[in-house]
Amino acid sequence: MRVALVLTVLAVSTLVPPPALAQGAGTAAPASAVEAASPAAIARLAERLARLAEDGLDPRHYPIPPAELASSDPGRHRAETMRAAQAALADLLLGRVASLRGRVDLRRDPAAVNLAGWMSDLGTAREPAEVIERASNLPPDAAALKAELARYRALAAAGGWPRITGDTRRTLEPGSTDAARVPALRARMAFIDPAVAHGAAADSPVYDERLLAAVRHFQAEEGLETDGRVGAITWTALNTSVEEKILQLRVALDMRRGQPARSTERRIEVNIPHYRLRLLEGDRVVRDMAVIVGRRDRQTPMLNVRMTTVQFNPPWGVPERNAREDLLPRFRRDPAAMQARGFRLYQRLDGEVVEVDPTTVDFSGYSRTNFPYFVRQDAGDANALGRIKFVMPNGDDIYMHDTPDRHLFTRGQRAFSSGCIRLERPMELLAEALSGTTGWDRTQVDRVLASRATRSAPLARSIPVRLHYTTVIVEGGRVAMRQDIYGLDAEYARAMDRAQNQRLASADGGAGRNTGTR
Template identity: 35%
Template sequence: MDIGKRRWQWPLTILAGLVAIAAHASGAPEQSLVQRIEALQAGYAVQVLGDAILARQTLQRFYENRGYRLAWAQESRREALADAIERLPRDGLNPADYHGELLQELARRPEATLSDDLIADRDLLFTDAFLLAASHLADGKVNPESIHAEWTLTGRRTDIVPLLTRALDNGSLAQTLQDLRPRNADYLKLVQAREHLSRLLGQPWLPIPDGPSIRPGDTDTRLPVIRRRLIALEDLSANASASSELYDGELEAALPDFQARHGLEPDGIIGRQTLDALNLMPVERIRQIDASLERWRWLPDSLGDTYVLVNIAGFRLQMVRNGKEVLHSRVIVGRPFRQTPVFSDRIRYLVFNPTWTVPRKLMIEDQLPEIQRDPDYLERLGIEVFEGWGADRRKVDPGSVDWDTLSKNRFPYQLVQGPGPKNALGRVKFMFPNRYDVYLHDTPSRYLFGRQERTFSSGCIRVERPFDLAEQLLANDMDWDRQRINDLLATGETTTVVLPIPIPIHIQYWTAWVDEQGHLQFRDDIYHRDGPLINELRHSALADRQLPTPVAVSPTTIAAGRIHKTH
């Protein structure tokens, strides 16, 4: 790169009298630095060597705190940051978003070859790079509300300025950036998996063609390619035969593990879905990992000493106590048109033998059509009908209601299902009151847990092992054990049990993670949320710069033409 040429690539003048910043073509670097910061304060966008300065307010505060002195005069500091920025792909971040190319070019450039203006420019670049990278590592690059409209969780929101000041003072720039990453072991395992998977980038990855399903004992010309693909992904031993066209026992032992890692039925049959998973390119897998890493950065530093974690896309619940998993369970989540929201809260109480008051939307959209089709529907499921609400409501004989005349605009009833084996909530529900009316609960439809993709609910989360979860949540209360829970269930009476200490619950959405055995897992993007997030992660704010055409010419050129007014 020719810095001399790039430095002057955006000649621009500004309107006379808009800002009171004196022209200064040469002079001490710190004077040049002050000029650029004054331009930022005046609302002008500053570009350095073609790259926009983006951490505008934080950068101003940093230099104000240090009396507008240069921060990056020492080559060792610049080298440390430039090298740390080059390592950001490990975390799914692009060095180009943090002036990576310019930092490498300027880090070791001899001071004698630079003008005062360029020394000031260099300082701004390095400060901007650190502030941006640190903010994105600590709190995420993408605003989660742009992907999850219902997002309510507040992340870490780290104040970067004092961190940069300390890092410059004690020479810990690289370590400071590293320490800003989430410290959760799941995040660090994903970072390692990404780095390991990156070895496949650039390797030939030709699509395996469609064809008849391949079963154990079959021969097929596609099998050598499938074998090599499984070896590359380390699902098949590197010592395995890579040329055989026979589906032998070696392959039969490896393929179900590959299928399970991708959320497929581990039946050992190579059909359309298995081929799709085999054809998933390394870069696509890495982008899934990048989306999951970003979602981890949105979360607080600590999820709690004891907490429940639900992965919607993984159809999985786990409970963690003091850093160790004490329970895991399959779950059923919301259908694509009734998605389970992403949020965090605290489980505050449990209800055994619950009743179910059907939400109005479900009464109209789900229950009413069933009642109209089947006159015995309500009696068969033990659902009672009430007219009105609250203390004034009265029980109504379902046979006296003309259901065919009802609609969403005329439905003056409540439907309430009593406790029992047919209750839609099962025998226990776990409550954390929230604006989405979402909670965890048991279910009588237990056969659905055998499905690989489990999007069957109306937004709430059905738990396969609800009584194990209840036992774990009540473990700190000496008055409760599994026998007492069973005795309470046997009474059939609706009973509320308040937890002495509410337990945090985090309902999240990851399509890539590393499991307890160290296996990298992938799942389908059931709610189509990865695509927008990946696009935002790949998008660079530095590519957005659009230089306006000047509408008038000032006799004074500011900072050698690198300042233009922000629109």
């Protein structure tokens, strides 16, 4: 279930007007503060603002006056440069995108930033460009992200890498011969490992060992299965353009601005595009496991909730959409097999719910828009929820659970569910969740699971759960990027690039923002 994203951007009012507007405005900074920097320092400030692209921002959003204005009207040049700097500083500190509908995972804490202090520093600094530089390096991982952004911008300036054309629907197998796709693949891999270009003639049609090693390295970097087989998912990753990578890095930098202090509470964080769950205590990773998330047409929503209960041997009340789109075709093919897997069919007649034998129903007469039954699956080994369900109350009916489809965890991209989170190692999370809950040691858990009876255990300590969407992470100083599977980075970037300039807060540097659009 995806809620359409509608941009809600917050703005702030002008801080330092040009001299012509200062009289009577009541918002201008003191003249002594404005005059602190020399004309040469103001020129250096303008030059630093012109390089905001290295911070992921677009310099065109901050109207920097032309250099020649410094000669013809130095007062105006100073005021306009400072105003542009104030707008840039606010975005560098608080993030250009304040919020987006549906993105409760975006975190901002303007109160923690002390915008007033930064604005004061900017206005009184002898080298205001240094204030901009300091602010640009505040976000977590800024150095690594900016270095990666510079690398991709250099690639883009050189023309980027070639797009692989031809039939990318068919899998290219190691050792095979393909006169069209192998040379194109070799040209693409040369951007990752230049030695590939020297391993064989550029137009060689053979998928050789050196090319295979490069493809496996690429798959590992992209978080894909490292089998060297180039199928639809690897083709898509290969054809992700330099510009798309730049976009993701710009978003990653902006999302990290204005962050609140990191929680010290025990908590669960699920990064959707990286398909990972982490149980954290402060900065310490207690548990780390793979997850399966919602596919593109049934996206996992971003949530900030609390896990409150564990349910053992859960039945599955099949959502209407799943019943119509996923189960109806299977009932048509073999209703007896569905019955054997614990699926029960129900219908409401005269106000009462009655169970219907699926082997007596002619399913060919029903469609996605006409299916009067609802479906439930009994608890058991074949149940879609597995043997354990972790309840975290929310309006989207999203929860975490076990799954019988264990083989899917070997995949690199794991967007297979209808929105809920499937867990690679549910028993490990269970042990942590039940910690401190009286009467639920491992012996009791095993006894209840073996009974196949549905039981619930309220947790002694509920656990905060955050489902977030972060395609770019930094670990050990290395940047790891994943596909923008839901297009949310693209949505965020469009919000960043709206052309109307934001307005700054008040003359005293207040950090409050007023609702507006840009």
